[in-house]
Amino acid sequence: MLFMVGIERPQEDTSWGIVVPVFEQFGYGCVSAADEQKEILYRAKAAILEMAAEMVADGHNLASLDVGYTDYRNDYPDFDEWLAVEVPVESLKGKQKRINITLAEPLIARVDAYVSFHHEFKDRSDFLAKAADKLMQSG
Template identity: 35%
Template structure:
């Protein structure tokens, strides 16, 4: 899943406040952008692990554009100081135990899925691709 993240530079403290609008309470303070990207990725994973531990659903990621427009309306003064990035997180480990199921699909569709998986670093397996497609459809 691709989560939008927001950086706001605090000149007085000489650091960045980094937050994830789709995950309330998930945020960090960091000195550099590069370090911030690494730290927020780990913070997101920790946040999702805690949600999974309590049996909570993984929150859907809204589009970056939606977040930008919303933030601009709610915080016009700090909007000019904010910049955005996207962090891609494999949410599979936070969805619970995996179960094997039998699925029947047309041969051509399976071939297209396998080709997409082999050419993409985003999907590691056919099952991962199908799970991502299902998750996207359920999020609608």
């Protein structure tokens, strides 16, 4: 799906600002920032995927985000540049998908022991999914 992404050039000692206005019509704000220009596309796509996943969890139909090319320049004058970014949000239907991974037995034992004492995790898969998501959000 195509998303229009606004880019705000940094002032002194600030980051590149990123906005994706289409989410606002559903009451969501989709913003991000990048410390370096080369991170803009990655940060924009990550923000779009995160907000789209939130919309799916709230029961919204992602097809309503498909507005194509839209000129937001008048509504967002602080954003100097605009990109049309293709992001495959259609795959965020919320279904679980089984994968096969290989881990060392001691690591599996440590994960299982951790999960057994931390009840915020449903099971090993839930722990691994949340750990992966946390690591990707921090970097």
